[in-house]
Amino acid sequence: MDHPRAPWSTVDITVCHQALRKEEAAIGTATVTQPAVELEGITKRFPGVVANRDITMSVAKGHIHAIVGENGAGKSTLMKILYGMQRPDEGDIRIDGKPVSFHTPSDAIAAGIGMVHQHFMLADNLTVLENVILGSEPTKGGVAIDFGSARAKIKEISDAYGLGVEPDTLVEDLGVGARQRVEILKVLYRGARILILDEPTAVLVPQEVDELFDNLRGLVREGLTILFISHKLDEVLKVADAITVIRRGTTVASVEPKSVTARQLAELMVGSELPSPETRESTVTEVVAIAVSGLTVLSADGRKLIDDVSFEIHKGEVLGIAGVEGNGQAELVEAIMGMRPSTGTVRVGLERRAESEEEGTSASEDRDHAGRPASATMSMHDISAWPTLRRREHGIGYIPEDRHRHGLLLEAPLWENRILGHQTQKPNVKGIWIDRKGARADTQRIVFTYDVRTPGIEVAADALSGGNQQKLIVGREMSGDPAVLIASHPTRGVDVGAQAAIWDHLRDARAKGLAVLLISADLDELIGLSDSLKVILRGRIVADVDPANVTPEQLGSAMTGAGEAQ
Amino acid sequence: MNTFLNRLMGRVKLGGLLAVAAPILAIVFAMLITSVVLIAAGKPALDTFGWLIDNGSQPRSIVNIVNLGTTYYLAAVAVAIGFRMNLFNIGVDGQYRLAALISAAVGGAAVLPGVLNIVLVVVVAVAVGGLWAAIAGFLKVRRGVSEVISTIMLNAIATAFGSWLLIEHFGTVNGNAIATTPIPDNAHVPAAAIVPGTQLGINTFVIVAIVVGIAYAVVLSRTRFGFNLRATGRSEPAAVASGVSVKKMVLITMILSGGAAGLIGMPELLGSSFTYNTNFPAGLGFTGIAVALLGRNNAVGMAIGALLFSFLDTSSDILQLHDISPEIVKIMQGAIVLSVIIAYELAHRYRLVAEQRRVSRELLEGAAA
Ligand SMILES: Nc1ncnc2c1ncn2[C@@H]1O[C@H](COP(=O)(O)OP(=O)(O)OP(=O)(O)O)[C@@H](O)[C@H]1O
Numbered sequence A: 001m002d003h004p005r006a007p008w009s010t011v012d013i014t015v016c017h018q019a020l021r022k023e024e025a026a027i028g029t030a031t032v033t034q035p036a037v038e039l040e041g042i043t044k045r046f047p048g049v050v051a052n053r054d055i056t057m058s059v060a061k062g063h064i065h066a067i068v069g070e071n072g073a074g075k076s077t078l079m080k081i082l083y084g085m086q087r088p089d090e091g092d093i094r095i096d097g098k099p100v101s102f103h104t105p106s107d108a109i110a111a112g113i114g115m116v117h118q119h120f121m122l123a124d125n126l127t128v129l130e131n132v133i134l135g136s137e138p139t140k141g142g143v144a145i146d147f148g149s150a151r152a153k154i155k156e157i158s159d160a161y162g163l164g165v166e167p168d169t170l171v172e173d174l175g176v177g178a179r180q181r182v183e184i185l186k187v188l189y190r191g192a193r194i195l196i197l198d199e200p201t202a203v204l205v206p207q208e209v210d211e212l213f214d215n216l217r218g219l220v221r222e223g224l225t226i227l228f229i230s231h232k233l234d235e236v237l238k239v240a241d242a243i244t245v246i247r248r249g250t251t252v253a254s255v256e257p258k259s260v261t262a263r264q265l266a267e268l269m270v271g272s273e274l275p276s277p278e279t280r281e282s283t284v285t286e287v288v289a290i291a292v293s294g295l296t297v298l299s300a301d302g303r304k305l306i307d308d309v310s311f312e313i314h315k316g317e318v319l320g321i322a323g324v325e326g327n328g329q330a331e332l333v334e335a336i337m338g339m340r341p342s343t344g345t346v347r348v349g350l351e352r353r354a355e356s357e358e359e360g361t362s363a364s365e366d367r368d369h370a371g372r373p374a375s376a377t378m379s380m381h382d383i384s385a386w387p388t389l390r391r392r393e394h395g396i397g398y399i400p401e402d403r404h405r406h407g408l409l410l411e412a413p414l415w416e417n418r419i420l421g422h423q424t425q426k427p428n429v430k431g432i433w434i435d436r437k438g439a440r441a442d443t444q445r446i447v448f449t450y451d452v453r454t455p456g457i458e459v460a461a462d463a464l465s466g467g468n469q470q471k472l473i474v475g476r477e478m479s480g481d482p483a484v485l486i487a488s489h490p491t492r493g494v495d496v497g498a499q500a501a502i503w504d505h506l507r508d509a510r511a512k513g514l515a516v517l518l519i520s521a522d523l524d525e526l527i528g529l530s531d532s533l534k535v536i537l538r539g540r541i542v543a544d545v546d547p548a549n550v551t552p553e554q555l556g557s558a559m560t561g562a563g564e565a566q
Numbered sequence B: 001m002n003t004f005l006n007r008l009m010g011r012v013k014l015g016g017l018l019a020v021a022a023p024i025l026a027i028v029f030a031m032l033i034t035s036v037v038l039i040a041a042g043k044p045a046l047d048t049f050g051w052l053i054d055n056g057s058q059p060r061s062i063v064n065i066v067n068l069g070t071t072y073y074l075a076a077v078a079v080a081i082g083f084r085m086n087l088f089n090i091g092v093d094g095q096y097r098l099a100a101l102i103s104a105a106v107g108g109a110a111v112l113p114g115v116l117n118i119v120l121v122v123v124v125a126v127a128v129g130g131l132w133a134a135i136a137g138f139l140k141v142r143r144g145v146s147e148v149i150s151t152i153m154l155n156a157i158a159t160a161f162g163s164w165l166l167i168e169h170f171g172t173v174n175g176n177a178i179a180t181t182p183i184p185d186n187a188h189v190p191a192a193a194i195v196p197g198t199q200l201g202i203n204t205f206v207i208v209a210i211v212v213g214i215a216y217a218v219v220l221s222r223t224r225f226g227f228n229l230r231a232t233g234r235s236e237p238a239a240v241a242s243g244v245s246v247k248k249m250v251l252i253t254m255i256l257s258g259g260a261a262g263l264i265g266m267p268e269l270l271g272s273s274f275t276y277n278t279n280f281p282a283g284l285g286f287t288g289i290a291v292a293l294l295g296r297n298n299a300v301g302m303a304i305g306a307l308l309f310s311f312l313d314t315s316s317d318i319l320q321l322h323d324i325s326p327e328i329v330k331i332m333q334g335a336i337v338l339s340v341i342i343a344y345e346l347a348h349r350y351r352l353v354a355e356q357r358r359v360s361r362e363l364l365e366g367a368a369a
């Protein structure tokens, strides 16, 4: 049999490193073996910013090494440098003591480094097997793809690390947790001994996080080394063997998880305390802002992705939808936004909106309904047949779950991104014309109010760090005081400080009458912000939960259907 | 993302001096390549360029360059409208030929007097071009057929359909040529003999081209519609989420692109041939693609590119006198397009490095202060 020339076989991984991990104390102490990764004096500049400034750190072999820091601190940049996606301007990288210089990710892969990006890069319509071998297809006699040996190898890796990945399932049928394991498997398949995971837990619910951490522990037991980035400090403390804190591009501390609390870690990162998502007093009113009834979404092959979903959200209310990702949340949101065909009705309470169109008054004026006896002028409108644009024009804000796909024009400047989704609204346009001045000024406002860290509003959106992109989107969707906000993971990828700020903004808007549909994998956020909670499972609402009397653990098991009476 | 394709399509901009330096570099490089070819063929390279420039700067050549450039420019704009939305309208060629034929026939029928006839001809041309392009747009929206494939097919169909129309309906045989009835004198676009030293006049249709260029730039960068078009070109899912109806945009953009294509044949038809015959210039749609690439879909860039191409095509006549094949300028045109792409790429990298140096210098100064 003609095996591909992978620098890897199951055997050589399993051999040696089990014992080592225990012996290696925290970083910094002298160790018997070479550190797996050493970064020395790494500096990386981008136009207008220094992303990494003289970073020096070392990662012990067989460790789970966490990297934390606020948005824009330079974590992703550092990892991309290690993975050969970016070249450092200065500094040295050593892998197992040997100096290396990567020009492309393939160089890094050849040196045994693999990276799982924050946004998965799997092809939905291919099987796990096809996805894994994509780009490094093993061949039989140099021509035909050797599926047999690939399948065997995937099984082997999956079993060796307890990943539980089935080679022949379609990726589109997998949940996020499983997709992530496929991504990890893909990296292992290519022979990685050092694994980089950029915010791997951002999309996972607690059980999946636990499973992931079990997998990671399994990997390090086999001698692999893992670097991972996370904003969830509790998780970091739970799983990491060592933690490096990055602040404004430099390492400010290397700490042992045993010796710090999450609070201290947050202070090291941002110099502020850990926020809590507790809502203060209820602001729920009697007035219905949006009512969804009998909403059903079918897949291309006729399966029900959303099955007869109904709910109402009142002005001043946050309705949380709890569920493991992939249970119909994305489809629900897209149906409400009019981006996906559905049956059933969506109605919104419109007040004075219709009038204002006749009068031609500014949109922001008539949306400012704080303190008004809103019910007097409120009436329900069926918007089921409206296109997305019209829904947005009538005050439905939308924070998409995938900011790169649905939320941004990555190569457009920030102020053009301010216009996106609000192409017909002030201050972005005057009639058919783009109001550049207005859009720029308002972008400046968002950058200031939401603390978007950027050299300016003329830079392209892809020059911002992930968390800062998210802040820009949240700021944009909150502008012009929307009546309803459809928020998918509004704080995904933002640091603890920015998370608290976004929560405050949401609470303030809620107090002024904003109705929010909140979808989040962060159960603390979900419980803390929501006035009412519904659990979604396989496209159906299976339970109503009172957020005041539920623990994340209880909610978590409701989400997986554990408590469900079949 | 700052990818190669985005830079190629002008979606990522290069600012300042570099925007000028890159194309000049490219032209120098293209001249080098052409020189190598010339020398290999045993011809004097430097002299060849001298002859080209000499001939190209003659008054009559200048007029011809502007006139031909007008046509090239319209072709480039037609292509660029689609490019900006990631629509590859390869069918500009068929669109303008069919538009010229049908509008020539309408103009020849002289149903309206004088200037009104000119307007009618132009309107018909734009409508025909737009409608022909709309077929591709419709196929894409309804059936998901790639516009690249459908427009290439439609080019072939336009050729066959055009011959049939000309032979069976619109054409009259004159000797061994077939042509439509000439458009009457009162509906000719006047030429302005404003270049001293020659009787030849500049086709006043150049004004239309300038207006089209300005409209192209303004609509794209300053209007809601232009924003939606560029947004769709940059990211379709993001455009959908923002409320843009992508299908509508595809259709409208295709029609606009085809409509602009309809104008391509107008300077020739209304300014010099006054009839559509079998010798009507063909292949301009493909020149348009090259010029659009050269000018990075930028209104001014394409104008420069169009003039450069028409300069080469016009002044190359002289080369025959020196026993050099005029086709050498085709090599040069190809080399220019290629080297412009490369030069922009280099300029982008240079800018990045320069910018990084500036940042670090400022930081150092900041640290010292
Ligand atoms: N391609 C780029 N061009 C210009 N600047 C960039 C680019 N990529 C990153 N930056 C800048 O470098 C800095 C560090 O970004 P990086 O993505 O590494 O942050 P991060 O620590 O991963 O943040 P987050 O937690 O938000 O993901 C930011 O200021 C960012 O704006």
Ligand SMILES: [Mg+2]
Residues within 6 Å of the ligand: A075, A076, A077, A465, A466, A467
């Ligand atoms: Mg990041």
